[in-house]
Amino acid sequence: MSPTTHRQPLLEIEDLTVQFATADGPARAVDGLSLSIKPGEALALVGESGCGKTATALAIMDLLPAHATVSGTLRWDGAALDPRRQRGQGLAMIFQEPATALNPVLSVQTQVAEPLKVHRRLGRLAARQEVLRLLDLAGLPQPETLLGAFPHQLSGGQRQRVMIAMALACQPRLLLADEPTTALDASVRAGILDTLARLQRELGLAILLVSHDLGVVQRIADRVAVIYAGRIVELAPCQRLLEAPVHPYTRALLACLPDPFSDTPPAEPIPGQPPRATARPTGCAFHPRCPMAEPACLRLEPALEPMARAPHRLVACPLVHGEPA
Amino acid sequence: MASPPRLQRLTRQPMAAVGLGLVVALTLLAAVAPWIAPYDPLQVQLGPANSAPGLEFLLGTDAVGRDCLSRLLYGGRVSLPIGLLAVAVAVSLGTAMGAAAGFLGGWADTLIGWLTDLFLALPRLVLLLAVLAVASRVQHGRFLLVALVLGATGWMPVARIVRAQVMSTRGRPWVQAARGLGLPPSRILVRHVLPWALPPVMVHASLLVGTTILAEAALSFLGLGVPQPTPTWGNMIAEGMHRLDSWWLTVFPGLAITAAVAGFNLLGDGLRDALSREEETAA
């Protein structure tokens, strides 16, 4: 986990809103989300299904489907972000299912070389050398043996590493990883995560990790943003968030984590379900399920603000602002 | 099964709506032919023989003075039902074979696979000719015979479709769950597996009606279909081929066949799209 320096943010997101046109009406997947990522920092977006974390990542990469409307400002290195130009160069993305993200009829060499030929205009021999270097960087031992292999001949972990190699091809400064280990065996996950951490250290690569798995997050992230109903409800350094969560949702969520080392009976689960994107509650989206809810919570949408006694931590709940953290 | 929502979905697509419209129109016209046909289709009138389309005979008359419009309308009463019956036979037979092969596997699959390959290897038209030539003396049941033979030679693609669908659905988690509940295999096949084979079969069936109507036309053209004087679109073309300057004798039955085939094809496409969208929302 690299120390973050106070430099200009690499990526700034301001008031991002993503809305999908659906049969049941407009669905707001992301609702006024703002955050910034510093160079070399690993930031995790954490939340449950449908909270909008994947939509956020896709919005940054401009990979949303046609029926999505996006508004808000994205800034890269201070200037307006043009994802199409940055894609493959400043920004790169790896996805959840390496089996389907790789082209099954192209060999490893062909696929990893493709961005090299397109963006960096390398010739055949130079590309081959570079492919070997990238595969090695992604943690694949004996990469020469894998050049001619096809995706179905590789294990899940190997496929994911090939995808990482492809993502690194154009020397990105920010890597977006959407649930990169969810589809992999538990024994392989740690290796992939350690590789990502190593790349962060060695290359000064910033990482935006999207995950629902807190264990994964704990292993890599410097800071964590908890997302609920399309908004950030808490943003804090990783370890602090896990040890001392502040927002009622984060607290309830962490209480749901089953602990194999403890005999204490599990806490009552959070009642109800997260709201559907087509029917968000008024005011604070969490209030129908919140144990601390007050009448004001129905009316006011809480803003994400620094805590009084810990300004580096942001929380979107006026009831807990004054707490120590 | 919820029919109204599917029908709505179907009619919302323009091409499918056109197809449905054509099919419905042709069926209705054939159904009410006895009431709307201006003349008796079998009535020979040597006077106005070979007249071009005009006010008295809207689509003209043929070599022995029979009204083409009436013959066309009555022709639909033969060509369409033959197509539909043949397809019903092919679909029933094919579904049974394909379901048995896909669900039972093993020896049933091998045996049925062999039968399928055998029938597929036979040229359909030759088979039809052979059967019909042998049964050429049968006059009355001709309609039924043609339909049955067309159906019995068209089941193979349906069997293949059903087999493939059944095999892929058989392994799905809800089928495993059904076995866990202790449901008998017959019920699992009918309720939990076959419904997934139906959409591609229905699509294939609607397309098959089109090709069957053409096959019937070909048979009539060769003189092996339904014999004169009963009009079918096929034998009207066969007759009209000898007098190509009387263009109305072939063009109108040709258009009728085209309309029927096009209508069923469009309907099939629309069905496929509507049903696959339902699968998507259900998934």
Next chain:
Amino acid sequence: MTAALLLEVRGLYKRFPAQRGLLGGGRPAVDAVVDVDLTIPAGSTLALVGESGSGKSTAGLCVLRLVEPDAGSIKFEGRDLAAMGQAALRPLRPGFQAVFQDPWASLNPRLTVRDLVGEALEVHGLAQGSAVDDRVAAALKDVGLPGDAMTRRPSAFSGGERQRIAIARALALEPRLLVCDEPTSALDLSVQAQVLALLRQLQQERGLAYLFISHDLGVVRQLAQQVAVMDAGRIVELGETRSLFEAPCHATTRRLLKSTVAPRKRTRTV
């Protein structure tokens, strides 16, 4: 005084034969389950844990006879299920039911909830006509779903709700044993907590026994009295939950515990 043994499995063995691929390649033969012995007393929970590929799911499916074991005996309430033909087994199935991992595909998407939950009741002759509706409504109530869910299709429900429907479907038959194959792995954390709470509650209320298959040791701790650890098809360690977790013997158990993700500051060295 030990409770009567509801389930007694001895010497379970399953081998998947080698497969030749289409253009060469293919898979070698796999011994998925080897010499597995399990016992579950009535009303208690045995957890079967291991990494993916350890054979735990296959073992569960063998117990249910949804996968045919090659050898072994499976005594349920004294009768050997492994020795019976599928037809003879069918009327006994209501006694041992299953909840599967995938809440999306384990429910037939074309049936209504009423049909899904009530179908087996009708088939087994346990209820007819309007009595079926009553029992379906009761089962839905027991899992915390509203009665109007009966007329809807699975696509109208979320993952957690669908899993509840699956549980209701199993419960409607009044089983004594429930085989749960990773029932919460595909669910979000908060939803998982709800479903596990439901399973605990049902066990207390009805004296159900569970064969709980999972890779998540935290979940297992909450639910199981006994834990069996599997690796490469064999049971490598078996014991009472607490003692197994606090003092694991086998390397596999230790490895599983170590790789558990418990994001609290806990730094337990095992």
